[in-house]
Amino acid sequence: MNAERNEGESAPRGPKTITVPLGERSYDIVIGPGLIDEAGTRIKNVLPHARVAIVTDENVARLHLDRLRIALDSEGIDHNAIVLPAGEKTKSYGSLEQVVEAIIEGRFERGDIVLAFGGGVIGDVAGFASAIVRRGMALVQMPTSLLAQVDSSVGGKTGINSPQGKNLVGAFHQPSLVLADTALLDTLLPREFAAGYAEVVKYGLIDRPDFFEWLDENHREIFAGGTARIDAIAAACEAKAEVVARDEMEEASRALLNLGHTFGHALEKVCRYDAARLVHGEGVAIGVCLAHRFCAHLGLAPDEDARRIEIHLSAVGLPTRIQDIPGEEPKVDDLLDAIAQDKKVSRGALTFILTRGIGKAYVENGVDPQTVRGFLEQELSQ
Amino acid sequence: MNAERNEGESAPRGPKTITVPLGERSYDIVIGPGLIDEAGTRIKNVLPHARVAIVTDENVARLHLDRLRIALDSEGIDHNAIVLPAGEKTKSYGSLEQVVEAIIEGRFERGDIVLAFGGGVIGDVAGFASAIVRRGMALVQMPTSLLAQVDSSVGGKTGINSPQGKNLVGAFHQPSLVLADTALLDTLLPREFAAGYAEVVKYGLIDRPDFFEWLDENHREIFAGGTARIDAIAAACEAKAEVVARDEMEEASRALLNLGHTFGHALEKVCRYDAARLVHGEGVAIGVCLAHRFCAHLGLAPDEDARRIEIHLSAVGLPTRIQDIPGEEPKVDDLLDAIAQDKKVSRGALTFILTRGIGKAYVENGVDPQTVRGFLEQELSQ
Ligand SMILES: NC(=O)c1ccc[n+]([C@@H]2O[C@H](COP(=O)([O-])OP(=O)(O)OC[C@H]3O[C@@H](n4cnc5c(N)ncnc54)[C@H](O)[C@@H]3O)[C@@H](O)[C@H]2O)c1
Ligand SMILES: NC(=O)c1ccc[n+]([C@@H]2O[C@H](COP(=O)([O-])OP(=O)(O)OC[C@H]3O[C@@H](n4cnc5c(N)ncnc54)[C@H](O)[C@@H]3O)[C@@H](O)[C@H]2O)c1
Ligand SMILES: [Zn+2]
Ligand SMILES: [Zn+2]
Numbered sequence: 189m190n191a192e193r194n195e196g197e198s199a200p201r202g203p204k205t206i207t208v209p210l211g212e213r214s215y216d217i218v219i220g221p222g223l224i225d226e227a228g229t230r231i232k233n234v235l236p237h238a239r240v241a242i243v244t245d246e247n248v249a250r251l252h253l254d255r256l257r258i259a260l261d262s263e264g265i266d267h268n269a270i271v272l273p274a275g276e277k278t279k280s281y282g283s284l285e286q287v288v289e290a291i292i293e294g295r296f297e298r299g300d301i302v303l304a305f306g307g308g309v310i311g312d313v314a315g316f317a318s319a320i321v322r323r324g325m326a327l328v329q330m331p332t333s334l335l336a337q338v339d340s341s342v343g344g345k346t347g348i349n350s351p352q353g354k355n356l357v358g359a360f361h362q363p364s365l366v367l368a369d370t371a372l373l374d375t376l377l378p379r380e381f382a383a384g385y386a387e388v389v390k391y392g393l394i395d396r397p398d399f400f401e402w403l404d405e406n407h408r409e410i411f412a413g414g415t416a417r418i419d420a421i422a423a424a425c426e427a428k429a430e431v432v433a434r435d436e437m438e439e440a441s442r443a444l445l446n447l448g449h450t451f452g453h454a455l456e457k458v459c460r461y462d463a464a465r466l467v468h469g470e471g472v473a474i475g476v477c478l479a480h481r482f483c484a485h486l487g488l489a490p491d492e493d494a495r496r497i498e499i500h501l502s503a504v505g506l507p508t509r510i511q512d513i514p515g516e517e518p519k520v521d522d523l524l525d526a527i528a529q530d531k532k533v534s535r536g537a538l539t540f541i542l543t544r545g546i547g548k549a550y551v552e553n554g555v556d557p558q559t560v561r562g563f564l565e566q567e568l569s570q
Numbered sequence: 571m572n573a574e575r576n577e578g579e580s581a582p583r584g585p586k587t588i589t590v591p592l593g594e595r596s597y598d599i600v601i602g603p604g605l606i607d608e609a610g611t612r613i614k615n616v617l618p619h620a621r622v623a624i625v626t627d628e629n630v631a632r633l634h635l636d637r638l639r640i641a642l643d644s645e646g647i648d649h650n651a652i653v654l655p656a657g658e659k660t661k662s663y664g665s666l667e668q669v670v671e672a673i674i675e676g677r678f679e680r681g682d683i684v685l686a687f688g689g690g691v692i693g694d695v696a697g698f699a700s701a702i703v704r705r706g707m708a709l710v711q712m713p714t715s716l717l718a719q720v721d722s723s724v725g726g727k728t729g730i731n732s733p734q735g736k737n738l739v740g741a742f743h744q745p746s747l748v749l750a751d752t753a754l755l756d757t758l759l760p761r762e763f764a765a766g767y768a769e770v771v772k773y774g775l776i777d778r779p780d781f782f783e784w785l786d787e788n789h790r791e792i793f794a795g796g797t798a799r800i801d802a803i804a805a806a807c808e809a810k811a812e813v814v815a816r817d818e819m820e821e822a823s824r825a826l827l828n829l830g831h832t833f834g835h836a837l838e839k840v841c842r843y844d845a846a847r848l849v850h851g852e853g854v855a856i857g858v859c860l861a862h863r864f865c866a867h868l869g870l871a872p873d874e875d876a877r878r879i880e881i882h883l884s885a886v887g888l889p890t891r892i893q894d895i896p897g898e899e900p901k902v903d904d905l906l907d908a909i910a911q912d913k914k915v916s917r918g919a920l921t922f923i924l925t926r927g928i929g930k931a932y933v934e935n936g937v938d939p940q941t942v943r944g945f946l947e948q949e950l951s952q
Contacts, residue, residue, distance in 0.1 A: 288739055
């Protein structure tokens with residue numbers, strides 16, 4: 189975080205721009221309130237002659253699609269919209285096919301743009317479609333959820349879920365531009381805002397202990413909106429851009445971004461992606477707590493750090509324990525099955541992101557499933 | 571072609587190796603009889619610890635799968651086989667999903683191999699699956715049809731068909747190794763061998779007039795088998811490797827490989843991919859004839875070259891005119907619709923590979939659909 193965080197909330201500022209440095213495939217993330225109205229101009233600057241296939245979900249379409257259309261119309265950009273049902277179940281083969289066929293039907297060409305306008309679900313499925321229609325079209329991400337603004341819209345991971353597990357099918361496909369209009373977050377349900385916040389905290393836990401401290405002090409301001417929120421989003425994007433630039437294809441260090449996700453994905457899977465019970469960011473919140481408690485259990489990290497994280501996440505209304513999930517309690521066997529099928533499995537042994545404490549995460553390839561079983565049994569017996 | 575073409579047919583020779591030079595993603599194409607028995611060793615040399623998901627079709631499985639399994643077993647390589655129905659209809663969303671789910675079910679990991687063992691259909695669908703499972707696994711191509719050995723297994727284009735057109739959905743995903751066992755071609759139906767031969771001739775027509783001359787003189791030997799066949803396959807792979815190295819992602823000159831394909835794909839589509847009427851290579855045969863006659867019609871190329879090509883292709887039993895397709899005659903409107911939806915369309919105007927004569931193909935982005943209509947009407951009225 190830089191000095192800007194201390195500015196008054198009402199001080200007018202231009203949008204912040206962060207560049208993801210990937211050589212020929214470098215692109216900007218632009219962050220600020222009201223950017224939706226500049227979408228036409230900003231897209232035209234990057235891809236002057238392209239037509240635009242907007243992909244969005246029913247919630248975002250109802251609230252914000254008209255304004256986006258007006259912004260594109262004002263620059264004479266020809267566009268179509270494809271509206272999908274909201275929610276994780278949209279990350280499926282069926283929706284992917286539907287989006288791909290609609291794009292082809294609209295006669296979009298290789299140089300045209302797929303514009304992902306929504307949360308992480310839309311970003312992932314529309315991004316994947318843009319990677320595979322005609323073996324690759326241009327992609328612009330306009331993330332509308334906090335989670336998508338701080339995480340999923342940046343870095344080029346796209347994909348859908350398999351019935352066997354999350355994100356098991358997909359492509360690396362970088363966007364040409366990311367436009368994060370922070371004012372759109374005002375219509376987000378508080379529960380979804382909190383879910384996205386779990387991914388913000390994650391960056392602090394991985395390797396930015398000062399950022400975690402700052403979040404701990406400023407979370408009320410961030411939830412209230414204003415410049416602290418924008419600063420938090422920009423800091424998160426900077427953290428993500430740095431990780432992605434170092435290891436675009438997740439051959440090594442990018443895996444750190446999965447902190448909390450092995451547990452989190454397993455929880456999502458056993459809850460059958462039922463948003464009434466658990467959304468992705470909530471799974472991450474419980475997952476980072478489990479990861480820290482697991483490492484405390486192994487004697488790798490201080491108990492106290494796990495406690496601090498729980499207190500912080502509880503304060504913003506996030507779940508921190510498996511038992512916080514409403515409905516039937518997940519079974520250890522089902523969780524272990526899901527963990528073994530998660531994509532962070534390497535040659536039989538389990539790969540986990542472990543930690544020595546806040547800001548000290550690392551990749552461990554040799555985790556014994558029996559140790560995980562023992563830990564989960566203990567967790568669920570409490 | 572080099573001096574080797576004059577060697578006696580029975581002279582024993584080791585396999586030929588051609589390297590596709592793509593930096594970090596460079597790989598070898600190994601060509602020769604009996605390579606299937608060396609598959610285990612050769613795969614192990616390139617990817618030492620990988621497990622193998624074989625994808626094949628019912629015909630190839632019946633004829634050759636046992637031998638492949640033995641070769642992998644002999645090196646202690648763990649493997650599964652996924653067997654699909656034979657034919658173009660297998661390049662569908664449904665088969666793709668089936669292959670992807672079977673690979674995940676088999677707990678294959680990112681470093682493991684998808685082994686495409688079959689013709690171009692299997693290479694395309696299995697290659698695409700390997701591109702998207704866990705956002706990219708390793709791929710080995712073992713092409714078993716002539717068409718796949720000289721064209722589809724090399725260069726990294728993978729994909730499936732959309733109901734709206736051929737190859738509209740896919741990825742660029744280079745293999746780590748291509749093993750072309752030329753002895754497997756002995757079980758190929760003569761009609762399929764001829765179809766693959768159309769793609770061999772294509773390389774001569776694009777920019778290798780000497781190769782076309784050599785084919786014209788040696789086609790009997792090539793169809794009979796032996797060293798002339800191996801030489802023709804190697805020469806075709808060299809031509810393709812050169813084009814791919816120059817323009818991997820088809821931003822420009824790689825499009826030349828589509829000579830004859832805009833017409834050919836349209837014909838395949840209006841025949842509904844019914845192999846009883848037309849297979850891909852036959853579409854290419856008619857397509858290159860149409861492309862040359864179209865250019866003669868426009869006064870760009872000598873009539874005589876078009877005639878020579880027709881005579882050559884007819885001599886090996888390939889169709890050269892739309893009217894050679896059995897069944898109901900295609901309608902000009904349907905062909906034009908299919909052409910407009912083909913992937914070689916850029917910003918409204920039609921992109922065609924045109925030619926100034928044998929060995930003088932070039933990319934033309936501004937072809938007027940009305941000119942094409944006039945030409946096709948004339949073709950069909952003859
Ligand atoms: N690709 C990546 O790198 C990456 C990283 C993290 C997460 N993800 C994926 O992202 C997904 C989760 O993203 P998400 O939490 O954004 O889910 P989401 O897309 O389902 O959005 C959450 C809910 O908020 C609604 N919504 C979005 N924007 C809104 C707005 N401005 N106003 C009102 N409602 C709005 C949506 O309609 C939805 O109901 C998961 O599938 C996860 O796997 C991907
Ligand atoms: N990816 C590319 O760059 C590229 C290039 C050219 C063509 N293609 C695609 O390739 C496909 C055509 O390939 P194809 O002609 O090989 O079709 P194919 O895979 O359908 O094979 C043709 C027939 O031959 C059979 N067969 C294959 N090997 C055999 C063997 N050794 N013995 C007996 N039978 C055998 C198959 O079962 C099938 O019935 C088309 O879909 C085309 O679009 C792709
Ligand atoms: Zn996440
Ligand atoms: Zn072809």
